[in-house]
Amino acid sequence: MVAEPVARTTSNAALIAELTDMLGDRLSTGRAILDQHGKDESWHPAVPPDAVAFARSTEEVAAIVRRCAAHRVPVVPFGTGTALEGGVAALRGGICIDISHMNEVVRVSPEDLDCTVQAGVTRKQLNEHLRDTGLFFPIDPGADASIGGMTATRASGTNAVRYGTMKDAVLGLTVVTADGSIVRTGTRARKSAAGYDLTRLFVGSEGTLGVITEITLRLFGIPEAISSASCAFPSVRAAVDTVIQTIQMGIPVARIELLDALQVRAVNAYSKLDLIEAPMLLFEFHGTDAGVAEQAELVGAIADEHGGRGFQWATRPEDRNRLWAARHDAFYAALALRPGCRGMPTDVCVPISRLADCIEETRADIDTIGLLTPIVGHVGDGNFHLSILLDPDDAEEVAIAEAAHERLVNRALAMGGTCTGEHGIGYGKIAYLEREQGPAVGLMRTIKAALDPQGLMNPGKVLRS
């Protein structure tokens, strides 16, 4: 069993004094800083920490964790605060370790297609750094998240259908464990059969087993040719059937994204586009000139069979980027449908054969709840997102949204899916994790208790504490 919940202790003041000695003005207890660090981009209420420590190195993180362990005070890691399930909320108080100043790209090895970064490097910063190497890092959640946060939440994004998720991207980690030790997992080898896969255990552990401070990542060569396409469909099912056939034929498409009609309307308004307001697929193809053309032709033919219309090509970078920037802003576009609202964003992932059923049943369900809810999906993976637009101060709206959310998760689980494809559990989905994983959650709790016996690492996330 996980250790008992930690009560805020009277030694917090002593701890804060020690950390101030160590960090000077990089230890903050200012109200605005605390409030900013207690919340992410979701609707979950803010729960500020008692202090925020801006660490500059792995060794400094280790020293902070050791002080917290000695005082039995919780530790909450913080990257960019762009998570969606309350992962940064300091549910038991304690010290937030902000790693955003740890933003050095430590090493890039173009020959090996890998690099090592400090955890605070963001995905856009990394790609900017790589610009002249001919390489890129493909994983792209909506936000410009930190690589540390993306690792901790097992993030993915639009390129996952071809390039995988953070599970696949990470070769090794430097982690500060609950006792303040510094541990390195993995090597720079592409594959290994050497011992337990600690790297994958920390990827997706959301700060509950340790603080990730450095990450060694796989990179990819920027393809010789890239082209994009968009296509409108008569129904979500027609779009999804196009996706299934594309995947089955082994066409190595880099991105296949679905926007439902409401999301297209939101994107048109927010990003000043004039896409047909119908279920829409966005494609991106990577390869040689000839390869990209062949992929596009094959997919165009498949789309045609399923009633696709307005199949539009974008080969000029500025047109492609405009389309994908609009896709990346989908969440913000959704929010703009109802000024002043918050989004209750959620995601599930199902076997692709059930994806059309799952989206259609979900659309029918949420059309009854009276809250605008656009749908977007990384449909090549069977993953899709809702953003239920609500007033978080309206208890009735929140209750209606939560009930619809629960029906969504139950639907996905009944179809052999998962309660979250990429957002993580945080504290928003703990009950759903239990429903999904059953007895396996007992093993997770055993591991948590073994690696964090005091229960101080981001307590109350992933698992009940």
Added chain:
Amino acid sequence: MVAEPVARTTSNAALIAELTDMLGDRLSTGRAILDQHGKDESWHPAVPPDAVAFARSTEEVAAIVRRCAAHRVPVVPFGTGTALEGGVAALRGGICIDISHMNEVVRVSPEDLDCTVQAGVTRKQLNEHLRDTGLFFPIDPGADASIGGMTATRASGTNAVRYGTMKDAVLGLTVVTADGSIVRTGTRARKSAAGYDLTRLFVGSEGTLGVITEITLRLFGIPEAISSASCAFPSVRAAVDTVIQTIQMGIPVARIELLDALQVRAVNAYSKLDLIEAPMLLFEFHGTDAGVAEQAELVGAIADEHGGRGFQWATRPEDRNRLWAARHDAFYAALALRPGCRGMPTDVCVPISRLADCIEETRADIDTIGLLTPIVGHVGDGNFHLSILLDPDDAEEVAIAEAAHERLVNRALAMGGTCTGEHGIGYGKIAYLEREQGPAVGLMRTIKAALDPQGLMNPGKVLRS
């Protein structure tokens, strides 16, 4: 810390009686059966178990493990016995659970490109089963291993450069834990951010955390076109430079295998081929007709730049299969170079930029030891294998080989690599795992102690017990 080693207890006889009641003649204590189950295909000495239980179902495995736990008797899982680091040796005695009768393909979902198999299904059996679906399972270690064993050792093979390893292939598992509980990990969703990645923790745990009884696997569509090529090079470095450039250009080659000159000689003799006896690359390309032709043309040009000669194409299935069958028999071909010998097979994996250095230094080293040692490599991954041919009864030869092996591992570790790319740790590489992973081994021991507090699951493997 891991529990104390388990002494053989006097209750073994009682346990065997209980298991005989449960299993009838599927509980064997016959000498030949015991001997067969105590050894794998390597040079490691046989250590037979006290009895072998041929299980037929997950529930039966659970019942056996519960009886063993009650009597504090070790459990050693056994698939096909084709491992290479002594993983099946019953170092502390106990009950071997042979899962080879659990050989049912439970479900294939062509639309989702996945399937679920019992752990005793072998990779060839699975592909035979899939033959009419247009799908295949790409992971191919040399032997026709069980999927359970491949999962437990994080196996890979020649297709890993394109299709990944067992780490990537497994979507979810059914596992019997040390207390005899049945736990399911993962779902059928392609990706998930739901909780700790228990699936990846069990993949590669070599039976030390539980017994894997069912596996849900990703499958792939059989490509429309497949072609192979072989090419001889003036040096290992020229061959490896060809590989590096191929990978960097993002050419999606399915297989790139290196055979050194001695291995080519062995293959020619064993498989009745007439390949040029020089460092050689074997390629396989998967895709559309046009895509395969384009890949081949690009790689041919790269090989040409590096002095490749005799670039030969094989598009007819019978020619391709002959070439790859010869590659798969490389270990047996090596053994045939010295009739009556055993192989000390080992593998390391390094960043690809160091691969030529690592192979050349290794070749120079082993050329001095007086023992024939062919080299083959999954060079697209930076992974290569030695088979040191020795007389296991000659202590001097064994000592010479072990010293060369240690130098190999040290060389790979110094280059940022791993002590095993795909064979696993077993009991042959425990010291090297410790050298490679350092403090991370402490975390592995903590996890082992938490999930197997009595230390009964395949004791003495991966970690010291």
